[in-house]
Amino acid sequence: HSLFSTGQQQDAAEFLAHLLTVVGRAHVKASARADSKTNKPFRNFADLFSFHVERRICCNQSGKVRYLIEDEQSVGMQVPMDNARVKPQEDKSSTNGAAAKKIKLDSDPPPDVAGGAPDNAPLEGEDKPAADPSEAASAASEETVAPATTSSSSSQTVYEVDFSDCLSAMMAPSITEDWTSPVTGKKGTCTRGWGFKTLPRYLLWKVNRFYVDEKWTPQKRNVEV
Numbered sequence: 181h182s183l184f185s186t187g188q189q190q191d192a193a194e195f196l197a198h199l200l201t202v203v204g205r206a207h208v209k210a211s212a213r214a215d216s217k218t219n220k221p222f223r224n225f226a227d228l229f230s231f232h233v234e235r236r237i238c239c240n241q242s243g244k245v246r247y248l249i250e251d252e253q254s255v256g257m258q259v260p261m262d263n264a265r266v267k268p269q270e271d272k273s274s275t276n277g278a279a280a281k282k283i284k285l286d287s288d289p290p291p292d293v294a295g296g297a298p299d300n301a302p303l304e305g306e307d308k309p310a311a312d313p314s315e316a317a318s319a320a321s322e323e324t325v326a327p328a329t330t331s332s333s334s335s336q337t338v339y340e341v342d343f344s345d346c347l348s349a350m351m352a353p354s355i356t357e358d359w360t361s362p363v364t365g366k367k368g369t370c371t372r373g374w375g376f377k378t379l380p381r382y383l384l385w386k387v388n389r390f391y392v393d394e395k396w397t398p399q400k401r402n403v404e405v
Contacts, residue, residue, distance in 0.1 A: 193386045197253055200226045229253045229384060232377035239370050242363040249377060254384040259403055260349040264339040267404065339403040346387070346405055351375075 204226035235248040353373040360367050389401045 191390075193254055193256070196384070200229060200253060226253070228381045231380040231383070234375050234377040236373045236375075237370055238373075239361045239363055239368070241361050241366065241368045244363050254386045255350070256386045256388050257346045257350045257405075258388050259341055259401055259405065260345050261339070261341075261401065261403070263345040263349075264341045264403055267338040267340045336402060339401070341403055341405055343405055 204224050207225040230251060230253055233250050233252050235250060237246045237248070238244075239246075351374075353371050356370050356372060358367055359370045361370070387405050389403060391399055391401065393399050
């Protein structure tokens with residue numbers, strides 16, 4: 181598709197909606213040919229994810245209420261950062277120490293089972309042979325090997341929010357300022373709310389982590405739900 185063939189970053193939910201549309205159209209054509217002889221009821225593939233949303237708009241000046249029914253394929257949730265908390269960092273020092281100790285033990289030679297001296301051990305009265313410098317350097321490098329850790333990932337603060345907090349913020353009514361009432365024709369406020377009119381077989385949740393800062397620049401929150 182032309183919208184997804186460029187280098188511009190696209191939302192995964194946009195691609196999923198496009199994929200469901202393409203697969204649904206292909207399903208309709210294939211099922212129309214297959215069911216032309218049997219006359220069996222047909223259900224579109226996209227219907228497994230489609231549902232109806234009822235939006236409620238209340239004019240706070242006149243008290244009149246308007247209802248709108250819209251078709252959706254996913255639910256977008258805003259992340260309430262007021263309820264966010266810093267995700268605790270995992271302590272990797274003990275893990276790195278255990279890994280280094282395991283490497284040290286694996287590099288040690290196995291003990292002699294019979295309790296005697298090894299075949300290459302010097303006899304009594306002989307001088308001990310000098311160690312090979314290359315072997316000593318290799319042994320030292322094996323003893324000091326430890327898994328490397330990146331400091332860039334630990335410096336980034338990761339937040340976490342409960343799913344119930346996102347659900348409560350999403351279902352809470354919102355106030356729209358500077359809204360022109362179609363009843364009175366004057367500017368005022370209105371209260372918006374919504375709810376599920378129908379439910380699909382598979383409900384897709386989309387977490388909206390992107391936002392626009394004070395400079396109108398798109399940013400992404402580093403938060404987990």
